[in-house]
Amino acid sequence: MSSIVLQAKEISKFFHDPFDIQVLKKISFVIERGEFTSIIGKSGCGKSTLLYILSTMDTDYEGDLLIDGQVMRGKKESELARVRNGKIGFVFQFHYLLNEFSVLKNVMLPGLKLNQLSSAEVEHNAYEKLKILGIQDEALKMPNQLSGGQKQRVAIARALINSPLIVMGDEPTGNLDKKNTEIVFEIFKELAEEFGQSLLIVTHDNEFAERTHRIIEMEDGMIIRS
């Protein structure tokens, strides 16, 4: 099995509205297993746009994206959903937990969707993930009973539930204070170093980025440092 988790080949992206702008210009790079990578750059440099293309949610791009050796272009919406479900974990700036479900159920949902383990096993895994993140005691609470930092940790647990190839984060610490940012960073680091989890985090927090293994810096839709 190749150690390449994700490969971007000359990815370009245009916005057509209100007028044509090229936001990404032939971006190419490779992420290997266990790498803790951050993407930095000024606002509007296209880093989030890139991340959403890499996450398969945005399909309107040129170039090729390979995840786990598979070309994503031309896949159907439901196939892409399966890729997102099984191979990608996503953490957003805002936690995006579903308030209708308990913390535990929130974490379990992608696992239940994957439908490879029984719900008892998924529940067991969810507890394991919550334990890694130190919030197993909150499992049965509803998301709106948690603090911001706790919610973000639940979101990370949710991203991890299907043991994804890569965890992507769109400014996962953007809404957190210093202390919680620190906690989240430590969690990411632990995941990368102890569990060999590949991580790709978009951030504009340079301090955060400096401490990751690899920095991809972008400007005007191009990679200027990698």
Add this chain to the structure above:
Amino acid sequence: MRIGLIISISKALLMARWKQTLVAAVGVTFSITMFITLLSFMTGLNNLLDGLILNRTPHVHIYEEMHPSEKQPINYSADGQGHNFISSIKPKNELLDIRNSTAIMKSLKDDSRVLGVSPKVNVQVFYNVGAVDLNGVLNGIDAVEENRLFSFSEYVVEGNYQDLKNVPNSIILGKGAAEQILANVGDNIQITTSKGQRVQLKVVGYFQSGLQDIDKVQSYVSMATAQKLLGESNSYMTDIQVKLLDINEAPEVAKEYRQIYDVEAVDIQTANAQFETGTAIRTLISYAVGITLLIVSGFGIYNILNMMIYEKMDTIAILKATGFSGKDVKRVFIMIALTIGIFGGLFGLFFGFLISSGIDQIPFKTDALPTIKTYPINYDPRYYLIGGIFSVITTYYAGYFPSRKASKVDPVVIIRGK
């Protein structure tokens, strides 16, 4: 994809907005309730009105009619070819006897399509009331068979219909006639046959069809009495009433009998076409109203789901981001719609049943309808089935369009829009 997961997500979304859900479900409940009530009541009434005539009408009525001679003498002349309008030979004076009636009766009874056969003898008479003679028609019937096939006893409002057979020279008088003659049950009345013969008959009951014109004229006697009045043998009969297993076969069967037995045979559809039309139109109106109600409630569901989708954009986006496909999201919202439809529909059926049984208890007495005590309700399970199926179909489509919209939500737009 586990259906359980879809159900649990749908349930969570439903419960999160349970008041809206309730309003939507109540809409469906209301429309199904009205649908059931309306149709039960309407068709109950229809059946009652039709029953007035149709239950008492044979499916195939076999009789003999007086004809003028088909071939007038001029037709036999060599000069008479082409057009001629001379018709001097009038019908012969003979009784309207069905010839070979015993054999016809026997072969009818052996016909597998036939439920039963009831012979009848029609006698023209006058009821004598003092110096006045009132017009009347006596029907000589086989009381037992007439009751089995045409629910005769339901229309005998006083006395016992079997007395017709058991008491010699007995008569069941039409209620209208009885009032005019001032005859009570147990009295003897006098009648005159068309041949001028005077006969005494004992009144053993009243008969009330609900149609006043008939009740004033028509009375019932036994076959034997009627034959005796006419001075005919016991094979004499003027009408044979046939009830079939399947009423829809009547036109076919009537045509066949006409050919085989060389008699007049009229099917119920031809004889009572106006009732069919009336029934069909009344039923059509009930369906139209019921289905309109359902469609309106469908729009209600559509609105509520649309609103829910706008409110739950984030949820939809996040479900999609974590690996739920558009199809899954669509299923969730269709599941929500169907849940509303099924529960609303079930309660609707239940309340519809309650209200119609309530109407069934309301007293409804009219002289025209002696057998009816309360408003008529038709509890045909077919309407419950139609109501149930329709509630599911409407809500499915009410949910289909919003759910398609939900399935097309672009998670990137929602998540990045924040």
